[in-house]
Amino acid sequence: MKQFRKLVTPYCLWLFLLTVVPMLLIVFYAFTEKGTAITTFSFTLENFTKFLDPIFVSVLFRSLKLGLLTTGVCFLVGYPIAYMIAKCKDTTQTILILLITIPTWINLLMRTYSWISILSNNGLLNKLFEAIGMNSVNMLYTDFAVIIGMVYNFLPFMILPIHASLTNMDKSLLEASQDLGASPIQTFFKITFRLSLSGVLTGITLVFLPSISAFVIPKMLGGGQYSLIGNFIEQQFITIGNWHFGSAVSLILAVFVIGLMALIFMAEKRTNNSVEEEEGGWLSNAKRKKVR
Amino acid sequence: MKKLIELENLTKEFNGQVVLKGIHLDIHENEFMTLLGPSGCGKTTTLRIIGGFEEASAGEVLFDGIDISKLPPHKREINTVFQKYALFPHMNVHDNIAFGLKIKKMDKSIIDQKVLKILTLVGLENYGNRHISQLSGGQQQRVAIARALVNEPKVLLLDEPLGALDLKLRKAMQVELKNIQKEVGITFIYVTHDQEEALTMSDTIVVMNDGAIQQIGTPTDIYNEPENRFVAKFIGESNIVEGLFVKDFLVEFDGQQFVCVDKGFDEGQEVDIVLRPEDLDIVEVGQGKIEGVISSILFKGVHYEIMVETSERTYTVHTTDINEIGKKVNLDFWPEDIHVMEKMGTY
Ligand SMILES: Nc1ncnc2c1ncn2[C@@H]1O[C@H](COP(=O)(O)OP(=O)(O)OP(=O)(O)O)[C@@H](O)[C@H]1O
Numbered sequence A: 001m002k003q004f005r006k007l008v009t010p011y012c013l014w015l016f017l018l019t020v021v022p023m024l025l026i027v028f029y030a031f032t033e034k035g036t037a038i039t040t041f042s043f044t045l046e047n048f049t050k051f052l053d054p055i056f057v058s059v060l061f062r063s064l065k066l067g068l069l070t071t072g073v074c075f076l077v078g079y080p081i082a083y084m085i086a087k088c089k090d091t092t093q094t095i096l097i098l099l100i101t102i103p104t105w106i107n108l109l110m111r112t113y114s115w116i117s118i119l120s121n122n123g124l125l126n127k128l129f130e131a132i133g134m135n136s137v138n139m140l141y142t143d144f145a146v147i148i149g150m151v152y153n154f155l156p157f158m159i160l161p162i163h164a165s166l167t168n169m170d171k172s173l174l175e176a177s178q179d180l181g182a183s184p185i186q187t188f189f190k191i192t193f194r195l196s197l198s199g200v201l202t203g204i205t206l207v208f209l210p211s212i213s214a215f216v217i218p219k220m221l222g223g224g225q226y227s228l229i230g231n232f233i234e235q236q237f238i239t240i241g242n243w244h245f246g247s248a249v250s251l252i253l254a255v256f257v258i259g260l261m262a263l264i265f266m267a268e269k270r271t272n273n274s275v276e277e278e279e280g281g282w283l284s285n286a287k288r289k290k291v292r
Numbered sequence B: 001m002k003k004l005i006e007l008e009n010l011t012k013e014f015n016g017q018v019v020l021k022g023i024h025l026d027i028h029e030n031e032f033m034t035l036l037g038p039s040g041c042g043k044t045t046t047l048r049i050i051g052g053f054e055e056a057s058a059g060e061v062l063f064d065g066i067d068i069s070k071l072p073p074h075k076r077e078i079n080t081v082f083q084k085y086a087l088f089p090h091m092n093v094h095d096n097i098a099f100g101l102k103i104k105k106m107d108k109s110i111i112d113q114k115v116l117k118i119l120t121l122v123g124l125e126n127y128g129n130r131h132i133s134q135l136s137g138g139q140q141q142r143v144a145i146a147r148a149l150v151n152e153p154k155v156l157l158l159d160e161p162l163g164a165l166d167l168k169l170r171k172a173m174q175v176e177l178k179n180i181q182k183e184v185g186i187t188f189i190y191v192t193h194d195q196e197e198a199l200t201m202s203d204t205i206v207v208m209n210d211g212a213i214q215q216i217g218t219p220t221d222i223y224n225e226p227e228n229r230f231v232a233k234f235i236g237e238s239n240i241v242e243g244l245f246v247k248d249f250l251v252e253f254d255g256q257q258f259v260c261v262d263k264g265f266d267e268g269q270e271v272d273i274v275l276r277p278e279d280l281d282i283v284e285v286g287q288g289k290i291e292g293v294i295s296s297i298l299f300k301g302v303h304y305e306i307m308v309e310t311s312e313r314t315y316t317v318h319t320t321d322i323n324e325i326g327k328k329v330n331l332d333f334w335p336e337d338i339h340v341m342e343k344m345g346t347y
């Protein structure tokens, strides 16, 4: 085995070049401003103080709002779906889970374009409305379209971990609960939901974090007026060309995300602690499932 | 005693496979009834139908004379101790036990009082705040029993509750369970495939095989008067001998006629005869009933297991006397040691 160890070196090198160096560059850009010559940079905090402008802050909050809304809708739609799938026969479950996973293999742009053709003024939905004698509704480039696109895109990441935690649950606990006099509804809230919380938290993490910084979907379905933190960063880098300010905003967002992740991690640890050591969150559950 | 549960012609099929073949069973108030049988004979299925977790394909479950076949589990006055305990992992011991009482919306002070009382009964009064994962197997077991008992059900179903415990703890828990049952005075329906456990604990034993009841009776009945070869074999080791029922109080086997205490079979009927190993005595040649030679001796802790070869077969004898291999001996027994059974297919 030992002679293979050297083979790891190029991998580490690439890892360093492709992930660590860009990160360091972002930190570097964020704390500097351009000097007169190309090679002279000077240290500054101005990029951060500039962001405190209410206009920019409101962009951040709008992003958080969209993230929360997306996560909320994903949960409300995803939990019942995951629950119903978990109730099916094993073979049916495999098929349904596959059906939910397949769209994520298709390019994000293509998926979002198809929503444009569904929601646009002479799109599929409006054609349908006309056919049944209703007025056409302006849906594209509204909040509604953005939410639809976001939820459609992130829903699988809510369903899969919840489904995993539901199928890993010991079914005899549900029987025990009913045996002790709890109706099916009481059993759901006191046992099923409580024990699927770790899956729910994983789902929230997987949906909320990327949806704060999403910018492709809001841009395509929400139109140009829809300025979010993701769009904002993209603009700074590509349209305006202010890499320093762009990097600073990226860093602020990253710190925000890390903070939120820490919160969720702590919450998950608390539920897991009280749900016995053996239930180690979604990842270890999924692993255990594979082994079986 | 009053009948509490009646199973009438209970039948269960799983995808065309018949696992219960028309069970008839009366369970009385305060009875400790044990379902005993080999793996896969349908004990758990019977219990699950009584508990409401499985629906019978045909037949009825009567509770206090009322058909409860369609009643969901949470509306039945029956509680279960599950084979693998099924304790709620997100609650501590106290909350697990209080679960049923909270559902019934009892006052908190009454709940606390009842939980403490039941915890004391199972010897875990200081464990209320413990987490389930911090308990040993035997303690979890007792929490499972307490959680079911605290609801004061009329019937408690127990599915091999001691299966996961080591021998010593199992013996201790057997005594404890039996005491609890007497003290609280409720009906236990207990499942096990351990015949010794069944014999020590039960008022009534139901021996099952292959989805059908073989015999219902007290432990003594079942042990001493097995109704067929299966029961005789399943309850302890036995010498089972094919013979003829000559007439009342007289049987013939191994080419001789013996006086017995059984009657009521047809004259000349072929029967199976059980001779328990501990009922056979090894005596000097000429003083017993059947001649033979000792072919092997095994020390079993309390007694010796001795094989005596006769001209017809090999008999197993349990005795504390010391003997030697190769010795010519006689086998002796009393008329009441001969148990005559209806001959049924060979198992
Ligand atoms: N849900 C099910 N689906 C299909 N077959 C089943 C199901 N449950 C039980 N069986 C079958 O019914 C038969 C009786 O099973 P049951 O669990 O009642 O046996 P048991 O007497 O409790 O055995 P053990 O002592 O091993 O627990 C077995 O052959 C089993 O394979």
Ligand SMILES: [Mg+2]
Pocket (backbone or CB within 6 Å): B043, B044, B045
């Ligand atoms: Mg069983």
